[in-house]
Amino acid sequence: MTDALLTVDGLSLGFRGEGGFAHILSDANMTMRRGEIMGLVGESGCGKSTLAGAILGVLPRTSLQVRGGTINFDGIDMLSGANTRAQESVRGRRVTFIPQDPFTSLNPVFTIGQQITELMKWKSPRRAPGGVRLPALMTPYPRARRRADRDQVMEMLNLVQLPNPERLLKKYPHEVSGGQRQRLMIAMALLPEPDLIIADEPTTALDVTIQAQILGLLRSLATDRGVAVMLTTHDLGSAYEICDRITVMYAGQDVETAPVAEFFNRPTHPYTAKLLDSLPEGGGGMTGIPGELPSFYAPPPGCRFQTRCERMTEACKQRPPSDIAGPDHVVRCFHPLHATITDALATKEASL
Amino acid sequence: MFVVFFISNVVPTDPARIVAGENATEAQVVALRTEMGLDQPLYVQFGRYIADLATGDLGKSLYTQRAIADDLLHRLPATLELTIAAMIISIGVGVPLGVISAVKRNSWIDQLLRILSVSGLAVASFWLAMELQMYFSTKLGWTPLNGRIGGWGPDEITGFYVIDSLLGGDWASLWDTLHHMLLPAVTLALPAAATLVRFTRAGVLEVINSNYVLYERAMGFPTSLIIWKYVLRNALISTVTQIGLIFGALFAGAVVVEAVFDWPGLGTYAVQSILQSDTKAILGFSIVVGIVFIGVNLLVDIVHTFIDPRTIQ
Known part of the structure; x- marks a missing residue:
């Protein structure tokens, strides 16, 4: 794992609410490597957006409580509240964001041009880090850099196939269609020339016909530039289309991670298998997974899938350790569907 | 506006009597009332007021006898x-x-x-x-x-x-x-x-x-x-x-x-x-x-x- 760009290790966090403490993430782990497109998959409420929010530092600070774990981006602690200056300079510059809903994610009272200009003023790849810190509202935008930034913006708007960029920049967000807005968000995510883009269900709000275009565009632009993309989605189909690797989450825990082909051919965690079975094209029609997500206020100890799992035993009251089920294929289950290293070792030990 | 006009007219005071002063005779008050148009029915008074208003004339103050519009503008x-x-x-x-x-x-x-x-x-x-x-x-x-x-x-x-x-x-x-x-x-x-x-x-x-x-x-x-x-x-x-x-x-x-x-x-x-x-x-x-x-x-x-x-x- 020498080329790890982002490592989330044992992250446990939750929110204080009226019903008590909600354990949203519980010992969640995830790794992103340089240049890869990784799909973070799971049903609604599994904590994938919370994980994205934790990396981006946008979780509601008043009710958030971190109970353990780390988020490390290229050696920078992205979780600690004591490290905000460094985090602020990483966010928007080396880690950028494509939001879920392009309709509400642009500020309605500023033109698109004003918002892109503001982004480039602070996050342009030509901006020297550090320097004199004036109050933000008084910080100037040097003219030479402004001009260079503008050229880059125009080029990028062409790349994401937005027609009439000059006119587009003068428009307000509400005057532009959803598909165009999401192209714009992709452009804004690429402009700072980041190492990592976090795309939080970037196509959920769009028409099905446009979804494929947008994902294809994101895939090709990111691959060309060697930018890693963390794509959270509940749509396994689109994850299959564009991802190199997939990590599955269930109720705030990572359960399995594997390269995309391995993932679809040899699902090893019982939850992953059931998730794939519940796809409409998975044969046998719509099956679904019996049972419900456990309560976040009083989750079961250990593996959280135990309440819906046929293979559950007493051992599942402990969190299963990482187990290797194949090349680059990690599963966390005491009763995997395919043989793992642990099984192999056990057999070997028994024969001795 | 009609509401204000109406309310300020049902208040039980008699502007003519006030303007005429305490020592005025009844005949003087009646004459003054006619002169000020106060003997007309209320709707006629209102109509006249509106007609004046259209020309920017708000009438005269009962006290100072100056144009109200001028006072207000000042x-x-x-x-x-x-x-x-x-x-x-x-x-x-x-x-x-x-x-x-x-x-x-x-x-x-x-x-x-x-x-x-x-x-x-x-x-x-x-x-x-x-x-x-x-x-x-x-x-x-x-x-x-x-x-x-x-x-x-x-x-x-x-x-x-x-x-x-x-x-x-x-x-x-x-x-x-x-x-x-x-x-x-x-x-x-x-x-x-x-x-x-x-x-x-x-x-x-x-x-x-x-x-x-x-x-x-x-x-x-x-x-x-x-x-x-x-x-x-x-x-x-x-x-x-x-x-x-x-x-x-x-x-x-x-x-x-x-x-x-x-x-x-x-x-x-x-x-x-x-x-x-x-x-x-x-x-x-x-x-x-x-x-x-x-x-x-x-x-x-x-x-x-x-x-x-x-x-x-």
């Missing part, structure tokens, strides 16, 4: 100057405090501001005015007790002393005007500022959890920039609407404040007119207030289109 700048000053103070204080209150919500400073803004709304302005007078004018002697200016005032151009003294380069008058204006403007501004704190706080809280603010935070924009530029601009949309209504409240509040501070504006005029049952003057006052109120709200709607591009379509 006094309007004083009141406008006071209300605008109060408006500026309340925006300057209320909006930033509202933002701070929202950003630090549920902290001690938020709690304090919320308590203060409720008290600011609840406090009676005549009481506050007199307390301020007693403390700052009588005890400390920092500000003048009442009036609009010490001497004759600057050469009159617009009737707004601040503008006139600026135009004329009359710095002594400017200082004196501002000095006189301070306490009444602060008194008038307090409830308005309290309203603005509450509205701005609510507006900011609504915007601060929006997706675009989340996006701006995720992209690492400086926090102060997000709050004071991107959040505030959106939060102000509802606050600006409120400012139009507050202006009306300030105009009404000016009646009391002007009376306490002896400020020679529309408020004192209205109070005098009411005390003297000068029905046409009261009517004229309410018409002018109505016009100003409509004008301000029109202005607010125009400003709206500038800060919220979505309203243009």
